[in-house]
Amino acid sequence: MQKMAIPALNAAGPASPTTHPLEPRPDLPARRVAAARTKASWTWAGRSLWAWPFPLAVLALWQLSAIWGWVPEQVLPPPAAVFKVFGELLASGELWGHLRISMVRVFAGFGIGLSLGLLLGGAMGLSPTFRDYVFPLFKAFSQVPVIGWLPVLILVVGIDEALKFLLIAKAALVPVAINTCQGIQNVPNRLVEVARVYGFTRWQMLRKVVFPAATAPIWNGVRYGLTHAWLALVVVELLASSEGIGFLIVYGRQLFQLDVVLAAVLAVGIVGFVIDKLLAVSEAWLLRWRKPGL
Structure with a gap:
């Protein structure tokens, strides 16, 4: 069907601010993009400011409890003592050593869980038959917490590094697989129909339509998977480890x-926060082709 052009109502020259509202505005998309970016920047700044009052209030209450003796220092050390021990652990290299061991474990286990989660979630999302057979068993598997598998895996693989890798992989696999499956299932049908009209092969359909449309939910699954893997690592090291950040908490x-316990907990929170922010930046870079506001 031939597209009907809108006739120019101002024949004297290019469009001016007084142009009829039906005439095309070439600068309008750029204006909208700029406005959306400005609004997003102000929204981010406002949320960042609102995020500070509550933790500062908790820190102030903690300091007041130490000054006025509401809680004994043996139970809740003052913030200055915790920060001092945190700096000493950093300066001595002890904290870095435990963190290095923990990071190796979490990324090894997360790599296993990520690979299996993408394969399993992709298969369930692309094949309804496979999903009908596998999803009920997978749902039951996902309902068992990480700690629930600890006694069984200790009997099978012992308490060495394989135990930690498998438990961390299980924690990461579930959110990655679920978000991958849902992301593929929720690809708009209109995109698939347009691709079929253009005669896309199955591989072209996956590469140019399905996977780009499902990138955002898949990446959300990756973020949740890494967060769960980090939390599972700390729990596993609390129960079965002689080194690592979780062991440092148990040792203290x-x-x-x-003060050592709280310094280690502070390190866990900082590392988890940094990992999540790095994944958020990576997500923004991966989805940079999307228009702001969509």
């Missing part, structure tokens, strides 16, 4: 050094 508790 056994010696009743609560």
Whole structure:
């Protein structure tokens, strides 16, 4: 069908601010993009400011409890003592050593869970028959927490590194597989129909339509999977480890050094926050082709 052009109502020259509203505005998309970016920047700045009052209030309450003796220092050390121990652990290299061991474990286990989750979620999303057979068993598997598999895996693989890798992989696999499956299933039908009209092969359909449309939910699954893997790592090291950041927490508790425990917990929170922010930046780069506001 031939597209009907809108006749120019201002024959004297290019469009001016007084142009009839039905006449095309070439600069309008750029204006909208700029406005959307400005609005997003202000929204991000506002959310960042609103995120500070609550943690600062908690820190102030913590300091007041130490000054006025609401809680004994043996139970809740003052913030200055915790930050001092945190700096000492960093300076001595002890904290870096435990973090390095923990990071190797979490990325090894996460790599296994990510690979299996993408394969399993992709298969369930692309094949309804496969999903009908596998999804009920997978759902039951996902309902069992990581700790629930600990006794069984100890009997099978012992308490060495393989145990930690498998438990971390299980924690990462579930959100990656679920988000991958849902992302592929929720690809708009109109995109698939247009691709069929153009005669796309199955591989072209996957590469140019399905996977780009499902990138955002898949990446959300990756973010959740890495977060769950980091949390599972700490839990596993609390129960079965002689080194790592989780072991440092247990070691401080056994010696009743609560400042060491809180310093290790602070390190866990900082590392988890940094990982999540790096994944958010990576997501923005992967989805940079999307228009702002969509």
